[in-house]
Amino acid sequence: MKIKRLRLTGFKSFVEPAELRIEPGLTGVVGPNGCGKSNLLEAIRWVMGESSPKSMRSGGMDDVIFAGTSSRPARDFAEVALVADLEGAALTSIGDGDSDGELEVIRRIERGQGSAYRANGRDVRAKDISLIFADAATGAHSPALVSQGKIAAVISAKPAERRQMLEEAAGIAGLHVRRKDAEQK
Ligand code: ATP
Numbered sequence: 001m002k003i004k005r006l007r008l009t010g011f012k013s014f015v016e017p018a019e020l021r022i023e024p025g026l027t028g029v030v031g032p033n034g035c036g037k038s039n040l041l042e043a044i045r046w047v048m049g050e051s052s053p054k055s056m057r058s059g060g061m062d063d064v065i066f067a068g069t070s071s072r073p074a075r076d077f078a079e080v081a082l083v084a085d086l087e088g089a090a091l092t093s094i095g096d097g098d099s100d101g102e103l104e105v106i107r108r109i110e111r112g113q114g115s116a117y118r119a120n121g122r123d124v125r126a127k128d129i130s131l132i133f134a135d136a137a138t139g140a141h142s143p144a145l146v147s148q149g150k151i152a153a154v155i156s157a158k159p160a161e162r163r164q165m166l167e168e169a170a171g172i173a174g175l176h177v178r179r180k181d182a183e184q185k
């Protein structure tokens with residue numbers, strides 16, 4: 001799976017809709033302190049299902065919604081859309097439908113209402129989203145997304161936590177969720 005586009009609306013400092021094309025050759029995002037570089041990485045993790053506000057540098061999940069400035073009012077929702085090339089991978093967790101080789105995931109949060117997800121035009125659960133990305137060996141906790149402090153966390157991780165990282169990298173993390181599901185049925 002390859003991320004192709006990212007669209008942010010009202011997410012943290014990205015108050016106006018902003019679209020980013022992530023194309024081969026892109027190696028870095030540069031800009032002055034506080035311009036929103038880390039917010040971009042957080043948007044990728046958030047749309048992939050990140051559920052911990054702390055790892056978004058937020059007190060509560062509503063804090064990802066643009067909070068307003070002296071010249072701009074706060075927004076009441078935030079939305080991030082991610083478009084990815086499936087590169088032949090199947091969308092088994094939501095049914096392939098008319099994916100056309102592409103996946104579009106949208107996460108939207110309304111102040112006080114929590115998050116809702118859509119995948120290729122259908123309403124889906126947070127769990128479906130994490131399965132899609134787990135099957136593609138990526139996701140909000142993928143070792144490919146290294147946030148500040150993560151290196152130290154890997155070094156001091158307990159063996160079970162390190163195993164979880166390896167399983168995510170190997171693309172088998174989704175199997176645990178499915179096993180738990182099957183055991184409950
Ligand atoms: P650095 O180079 O210091 O790492 P950066 O480019 O990574 O900076 P970010 O941390 O992505 O910057 O962006 C921080 C900015 O985002 C701050 O100015 C902060 O006020 C703003 N910000 C974060 N959350 C919100 C929010 N909910 N509403 C409005 N602005 C926000």
Ligand code: MG
Binds near residue numbers: 037038039
């Ligand atoms: Mg930063």
